[in-house]
Amino acid sequence: MSNAGLIAQVSTKQKVIAFTFDDGPNAAYTPQILDIFQQIGAKATFFTIGEQIEQHPDLLQEMFRQGHEIGNHTYTHPHLTELDEVDCRNEILRADKLITTILGLKPQVFRPPYFDINQEVYRLLSTEHYSAIGAVNTDSLDWEQPGVQHIVDTTKAAAQPGSILLFHDGYGDRSQTVEAVRQLVSDFTADGYKLVTVSKLLQHTSHYK
Ligand SMILES: [Zn+2]
Numbered sequence: 001m002s003n004a005g006l007i008a009q010v011s012t013k014q015k016v017i018a019f020t021f022d023d024g025p026n027a028a029y030t031p032q033i034l035d036i037f038q039q040i041g042a043k044a045t046f047f048t049i050g051e052q053i054e055q056h057p058d059l060l061q062e063m064f065r066q067g068h069e070i071g072n073h074t075y076t077h078p079h080l081t082e083l084d085e086v087d088c089r090n091e092i093l094r095a096d097k098l099i100t101t102i103l104g105l106k107p108q109v110f111r112p113p114y115f116d117i118n119q120e121v122y123r124l125l126s127t128e129h130y131s132a133i134g135a136v137n138t139d140s141l142d143w144e145q146p147g148v149q150h151i152v153d154t155t156k157a158a159a160q161p162g163s164i165l166l167f168h169d170g171y172g173d174r175s176q177t178v179e180a181v182r183q184l185v186s187d188f189t190a191d192g193y194k195l196v197t198v199s200k201l202l203q204h205t206s207h208y209k
Helices: 030-040 050-055 057-065 085-103 119-127 148-158 175-190 198-202
Strands: 016-022 045-048 069-072 164-168
Touching: 016 030, 016 175, 016 198, 030 057, 030 175, 045 050, 050 057, 050 085, 057 069, 057 085, 069 085, 069 198, 085 119, 148 164, 148 175, 164 175
Parallel strands: 016 045, 016 164, 045 069
Antiparallel strands: none
């Protein structure tokens, strides 16, 4: 995965950071993530998949009700660059309309599955007023269950004020991610960081790649 051109970091000296979670809503793991953030009143961003939302619309509403940001992660999680323009547009807009219908608010942030993106996809996203979001800690490989300590250490090594961090609350066993996030949320907070949504982070000065 290249991450090229996606927003992974904003330029700020303030201790703000954005935790993001891909591939939910997930009935087993999303509620555990919500609990961690609710305990300290922090906010996260969830890049949700349309097919998952269809199964758990109430959970999506609860995530939003707790003040978290809901982002678009397509309808079926395809490699967007392998689709023609019509199918690519449908993947983005089907999820967009579903989220907008359930929450009454259009999502503003998008993460391409597998970070797979090209100029055509960027142009479509721009037309739909989306920011395309990456992450600085892709070495953590949390989706491959590399061990809690690996996820914690690689994330801390990559993170600085203004960073966007990637985790997964959907697909497969996410128990390592939950434990790593529990530690990271506690440690970053103790270090004086404020955990904010991606849209909030993007308001901090200009972003760079
Ligand atoms: Zn994904």
